[in-house]
Amino acid sequence: MKPYPFTAVVGMPDLRLALVLSSISPAVGGVLVRGEKGTAKSTMVRALAGLLPGVEVVDGCRFSCDPAAPDPLCPDGTHAAGAAAHQRPARLVELPVGAAEDRVVGSLNLEKALAEGVTDYQPGLLAAAHRGLLYVDEVNLLHDHLVDTLLDAAAMGRATVEREGVSVSHAARFVLIGTMNPEEGELRPQLLDRFGLTVEVASSRDPEQRVEVVRRRLAYEADPDGFAAGYADEDASLAADIEAAQRLLPAVKLPDDALRQIAEVCASFEVDGMRADIVTARTAVAHAAWAGRDEVTTDDIRVAARLALPHRRRRNPFDAPGISEEQLEQALEDAQPPAGPDNDGPGDGPDDGPGSGSAPPAEADQAPGDGARQPQSQPGNDSGKQKTVGAGDTFRARVFRVKGTGEGERGRRSRAITDSGRTIGVQPPSVREGRPHLVATVRAAAPYQRSRGRSGPGLKVRTQDLRFALREGREGNLVLFCVDASGSMGARTRMREVKTAVLSLLMDAYQRRDKVGLVTFRGDSAELALPPTISVDAAASRLEGLPTGGRTPLAEGLLEAARVLKVEAIRDPRRRPLLVVVTDGRATSGADAVARSQAAAGLLAGVTAIVMDCESGRMRLGLAGELAGHLGAEHVPLADVAAESLASAVRARTGRAA
Incomplete structure (x- = not known):
């Protein structure tokens, strides 16, 4: 079945142009396509490969060396001038989100290196994409270290694998194209900058254009080859224009x-x-x-x-x-x-x-x-009583971590056993994942060399000798904010301080690659304002428009937080939660409000939690501190959320000048 034709895609002239320009000059640095789901981002990218001219490659070379200028460092050996070659179509290589680093850059066979003294390098996706296209769908969901690897290879034109003292390098020149839905989280600015071009795409609101999109898609699904044949001349003309521009x-x-x-x-x-x-x-x-x-x-x-x-x-x-x-x-x-x-x-x-x-x-x-956000009015349950206050400038927040050691997704917050980081031990022989541990493998194989009949140099290694490193790094967590939006929080200055502090913690969560969620409670109920997501800017937007007013249903807020964490534990069991309760501790909604709040806190036992105390004024009841006790949580006054506040307190206690 032929792919959807490039020229059959309706609209999106900016994306069309960006892809064409990157094809003409790969040195531009590739394209990042941002847009909502269902906007034909992937369809257009996959169709682009059919427009590119074919490439001449050396026969038998797994790294697609150009016979006119072969790579002198090609792992498959030095290719003589005039080596036999053939032409093949330009490749479109797709990188799955869950790909391991070895699959991307290639891998070395440690067993052969130890036993035979040879470097057996298995090419990865970067080698397959050489002189073609490398497409990463949902690039914002890819691990940061893999994105760094891709962008480094795209910029340098080479991929290098270094492991246990062995280094292999090969050419890797390709057009990098990434697509992403901003609602699912952003790339870090450092990574955004490494993409040459970016294009925002959105579905058309013109009914006629939408009708044409559906008509063409249905026609393609009914007869893919016939539909593609109808656009073959247009695609061929565009491909000729691209080739002429390259010349x-x-x-x-x-x-x-x-x-x-x-x-x-x-x-x-x-x-x-x-x-x-x-x-x-x-x-x-x-x-x-x-x-x-x-x-x-x-x-x-x-x-x-x-x-x-x-x-x-x-x-x-x-x-x-x-x-x-x-x-x-x-x-x-x-x-x-x-x-x-x-x-x-x-x-x-x-x-x-x-x-x-x-x-x-x-x-x-x-x-x-400039950092100060304009307040937005939103309807709520307490007409005439609610009000909305914007946040001020963010600050560097304290780092709060989940207790213990996890095994979650790579991030920058809490301790975890990961596939990177410092080596703290060796995995038992039954666990065969991660990178091999050279010293432990040699130790395991050494006692059996005589019985295996080894003579001369080298080491006879069996599969059962392989040992793998146990590494400790950092993981990303689920940071769930449970924010009191009742009338007791409605003082303009206080709510601005609260939103500023939460926004600063959201910035910290973004930098540490966490998922975030937002539960709010006011009046007589609580709601999940934002389901757990890696899009912290979506959380910031919901927080900015949060109105305040009414009584304080603290129990309902804690119950909703417990429900969200329970569901998320099923969806993403490896990601450990950090609960941040933002309140002054009052519970004023419904009968037995205080007792119900204490009972709800019991459902959150075992969850690492922070109670951000928003109580102010000279006369304080200390209710947030009592709530922290029921939750087994750290009690943090609002003024101490900033990292500088903690540093000042430490300096004061040690007698240094603030």
Whole structure:
């Protein structure tokens, strides 16, 4: 069955252009596609491979060496000039979210290395993607260390495996394409910056366009080969245009005036580092080649900036990506060279190539704010009594950890047995997972060398001799916030402080790769405002619009938190929870409110919990401290959530100046 044709995809001109430009110039650094589910992100990426020209590869080489310029360090040996070769289609290699590191970069056979003294390297997905496309669906769900590995290989053009003193390296030049749904969590800014281009996609709200999408999809499912044949000429024409642009690319000139415009644009948007300037320049050159020009113009720079800069504006996970069209046009205008009889400036050349008009101006996005968020009014149960207060600037929060040692997903919060980190022991022979432990393996095999008839150098190793390292690292946790939104929390200053503290803890959870959830309680009930997710910006948005008012149903809040944790333990049993209860400890809703709250606290026994005490004023009842006692939780006054507060207290106790 043939894949869905690239030219049959309806709409999404920005994504179409970004993929084409990355195909023309892989040095651009790949594309990150952000968008809601069901927007044909994967369909368009998979269709792209059919447009790329075939590649010549050396016969028998597992690493797809180019016969015209073979890799001198190829693990399959040095290929002689004029070696036999054949042509194959460009590959699209898909990286599954759950892939292990060995599957990505390749692996060394330790048993053969010890027994035979040879390096037996098994290629991974990076080798398979060499000179083709590497596609990572849901890249935001991939482990950070794997994303780092992919981006390093894409930037350096090589993949290296080093294990137990053995090093193997091979060429790995590919176009990296990642797709993600922002609702499921963001990539760290450092990783976002490593992607060359980014595109936001969304489903059309035009009924006619939606009808056409459904019509084409149903036609494809009814007769895939026949449907693809109907677009074969259009795909072939587009593939020819891409190949022509690839041939023109080395001849495209980037004059100093254009470089100055690029620098002016990047400086005006205050992007960090120089990668933005380099990527924008490479993208502008690729767009000029796509348009059939041999010199970069202002139009090329404008298109390149729209694709290369939006994701580099983000300073924290709560900022929305995007650039201001007015600011972009002003920066381009400010950098225009003075007009003269012999200098009309970049941008006045012809624009009749295949890429002209393929990137219509996007709607201007709001630039990220300065940290203070505007309050949003939302309806609630106490009409006329509820109010909404925004948060202030975030701060560096204290680090709260789950007790004991877990075995959860790799993260940066609590101690855990992981596949990375420091070695603390050796796994028993029955456990065969993780990386082999060389010293322990040699020790296990050494006593049997004579009985195995070993003579001469080398070591005879059997499968039962292999030992694997037991490593301790850090895991990500589920941080569930249970926030009191009742009237007793409604003082404007206090609620601003509460939201600021919780927002700071959310920032900490984002940096430590945690899942987060939000339970709120007010009036006479509690609700799950945000089911557990890795999207901390979604939690921040729900928190920002949280209204306050009414009585305090503390028992209902704790019961809802217990229910959420029970369900999540079934869905994600390896991820240990950290419960953060944000309250002043009052319980005023319903009969026997205090007794019911104490009973509800008993259901959370054994869960690592923090009670953030929001009580203020001179006369304090200390109810939050009593709740912490019932929960077996750490009692933390609101003012002590900041890391600097803890440091000041330590300095004061040790007699140093604050």
